[in-house]
Amino acid sequence: MTRRIVRTGVQLGIFTFLVLLFIFVLDNRFRVLPNKVHGYLPMHHEGLVLTDITVTTCSLISSCSVASDNWHRIEKDLYLDQGWFSHAYVHVQRKREEDLLDTDRVVFDLRIGRLDPTVSEKDQSAEQWESRSAGIWLLRSSKRHASDSQKAITAVDVLFGADAVEPRVGWEIKDQALLISASPDTPEPRLSVRHGTPKSLTKPTPRVRKDGKFKILQVSDLHLSTGLGYCRDPEPPSPGGAICDADPRTLEFVGSVLDSERPDMVVLSGDQVNGETAPDAQTAVFKFAELFIKRNIPYAVIFGNHDDEGSLDRAAIMSLTQSLPLSLSEPGPATVDGVGNYVVEVLARGTSSHSALSLYLFDTHGYSPDEAHFKGYDWLKKSQLDWLRESAASLRNSAAHKEYAHIHLDMAFIHIPLPEYRNIGNLVPGSGKRLEPPTAPGFNSGAKDVLIENNIFAVSCGHDHANDYCTVEPHSEPDKAELSAVGKRLWMCYAGGAGFGGYGGYGGYRRRVRVWDFDMNEAKVETWKRVEGGEEGRVDVKVVVDGGRVVEG
Numbered sequence: 001m002t003r004r005i006v007r008t009g010v011q012l013g014i015f016t017f018l019v020l021l022f023i024f025v026l027d028n029r030f031r032v033l034p035n036k037v038h039g040y041l042p043m044h045h046e047g048l049v050l051t052d053i054t055v056t057t058c059s060l061i062s063s064c065s066v067a068s069d070n071w072h073r074i075e076k077d078l079y080l081d082q083g084w085f086s087h088a089y090v091h092v093q094r095k096r097e098e099d100l101l102d103t104d105r106v107v108f109d110l111r112i113g114r115l116d117p118t119v120s121e122k123d124q125s126a127e128q129w130e131s132r133s134a135g136i137w138l139l140r141s142s143k144r145h146a147s148d149s150q151k152a153i154t155a156v157d158v159l160f161g162a163d164a165v166e167p168r169v170g171w172e173i174k175d176q177a178l179l180i181s182a183s184p185d186t187p188e189p190r191l192s193v194r195h196g197t198p199k200s201l202t203k204p205t206p207r208v209r210k211d212g213k214f215k216i217l218q219v220s221d222l223h224l225s226t227g228l229g230y231c232r233d234p235e236p237p238s239p240g241g242a243i244c245d246a247d248p249r250t251l252e253f254v255g256s257v258l259d260s261e262r263p264d265m266v267v268l269s270g271d272q273v274n275g276e277t278a279p280d281a282q283t284a285v286f287k288f289a290e291l292f293i294k295r296n297i298p299y300a301v302i303f304g305n306h307d308d309e310g311s312l313d314r315a316a317i318m319s320l321t322q323s324l325p326l327s328l329s330e331p332g333p334a335t336v337d338g339v340g341n342y343v344v345e346v347l348a349r350g351t352s353s354h355s356a357l358s359l360y361l362f363d364t365h366g367y368s369p370d371e372a373h374f375k376g377y378d379w380l381k382k383s384q385l386d387w388l389r390e391s392a393a394s395l396r397n398s399a400a401h402k403e404y405a406h407i408h409l410d411m412a413f414i415h416i417p418l419p420e421y422r423n424i425g426n427l428v429p430g431s432g433k434r435l436e437p438p439t440a441p442g443f444n445s446g447a448k449d450v451l452i453e454n455n456i457f458a459v460s461c462g463h464d465h466a467n468d469y470c471t472v473e474p475h476s477e478p479d480k481a482e483l484s485a486v487g488k489r490l491w492m493c494y495a496g497g498a499g500f501g502g503y504g505g506y507g508g509y510r511r512r513v514r515v516w517d518f519d520m521n522e523a524k525v526e527t528w529k530r531v532e533g534g535e536e537g538r539v540d541v542k543v544v545v546d547g548g549r550v551v552e553g
Contacts, residue, residue: 048095050155055178057088071093074089076280080160082185090191104142107140110191112177113179149196150195151196153194154195155198156194161188167293172193203327206265208356208520214357219498223274224272230244230277230501232503232504246501249500250498250500254498258292266292268299269460271415273306273308276306281307282311296326299328304416305366346358362413373442378441409523410457411459412459415463417438418441418444418492420473431540431553432493433469436506457550461493462495466509468496468512468540469493472491489550491544498512515529522546526543
């Protein structure tokens with residue numbers, strides 16, 4: 001009896017499995033199950049799929065909207081608001097997968113051109129390409145589960161310029177620009193598309209190398225544009241008086257330094273975006289990010305006074321940068337003035353969870369909020385200095401710091417220099433040149449002393465492109481009991497300007513970047529610069545910290 005029950009149960013189980021398999025195969029081909037059932041089945045990608053894409057052009061008296069359900073406009077004027085009377089926008093029709101009807105066709109390929117891509121297709125019997133405005137050709141399918149395919153297009157974006165790049169995982173920028181009648185001076189609009197599921201990103205963890213060393217490349221004042229950009233004061237000039245395109249030359253320079261120095265991390269210390277020439281700031285951000293992403297180098301950003309003068313404010317740029325691969329950037333606490341006050345912890349070698357190096361990054365804001373009394377630029381606020389004190393104390397008392405077996409080091413990065421950068425009497429000989437007056441804030445909030453009191457051995461800035469020197473500043477009250485464990489002084493350095501889209505001049509200033517090299521075995525820190533052209537190799541090499549103590553310069 002028991003054997004018969006077992007046999008019957010096995011037979012019923014096999015029959016049930018075969019029935020379910022049959023239904024699955026049938027549904028896969030003919031979609032026999034109702035839509036509400038599909039809503040409970042796993043979806044290959046969350047959110048929406050695209051069923052159509054087009055471009056609408058409008059004038060002062062017509063609308064740039066598509067009067068239909070499920071159509072959405074990408075809020076980027078293809079003329080970058082430079083058309084006298086015309087505007088144009090990309091519109092996408094999108095639906096949730098479970099809401100698709102049998103008559104819906106899902107977009108799974110897109111090309112740009114004047115000719116029908118079918119002409120060049122080997123299989124002439126394949127599904128036909130459909131023409132849309134601005135040279136868009138779509139390949140759509142109504143086949144069952146076309147929307148489940150990783151080939152299905154799930155998002156579209158617009159970037160600008162012949163040099164536009166796409167650093168996001170799963171995205172692809174189209175080689176051919178959209179075919180619109182724009183001014184030759186307007187960077188060409190190009191579509192970027194995402195296929196399939198949005199890829200999740202894991203934030204990198206900076207870590208000291210196996211040899212006990214860690215190298216940071218500080219890049220400041222890239223001044224990237226939407227489009228190629230125009231060189232300002234290029235030195236040396238382009239051979240034969242040729243046109244100098246700022247962004248390609250800037251990126252080639254920085255890329256060459258990345259390849260020769262092979263840093264473990266990059267800190268971008270402000271004015272990555274030249275707001276005045278960046279009507280699409282996203283395009284400019286992607287240019288610098290792609291440099292590091294394709295080399296697998298983590299990077300952290302802070303802002304200067306020009307970054308948010310284009311199409312995006314600080315919060316939007318930070319959110320965009322955070323979303324990219326290998327980004328260490330953070331907006332910081334909402335209760336602290338500015339966007340981008342945060343700490344990057346560099347862990348000890350191996351698998352240790354102990355912190356070897358803390359990097360404090362600050363937003364130095366833009367222009368003076370009180371021009372009548374303090375002309376020029378803004379300063380570090382009380383909330384930021386309080387945050388530094390609280391953060392440094394909390395980290396010092398944490399197990400990750402206390403249990404580190406070697407000497408822990410702390411450094412800071414800013415964009416606008418502190419007022420003490422003006423003290424040329426403390427300039428370190430052989431550390432670089434002071435070619436222009438430091439444009440530091442008129443108000444001194446006491447940041448230099450607070451940095452020293454919290455064990456920070458050096459702060460490095462950008463902003464004044466033609467300055468690349470270091471000074472060593474003492475604490476205002478050298479006898480104060482609670483002074484830094486690494487010494488009573490602070491190295492204050494300039495990175496020098498890297499970008500050709502920003503000013504140069506000052507007697508033939510050449511673009512440069514600064515390297516910070518940490519030997520955690522010896523608690524030793526050296527710094528030097530690399531100059532475009534590279535004939536000199538490492539320039540102005542200086543020891544900043546030795547044996548865990550600040551060198552006096």
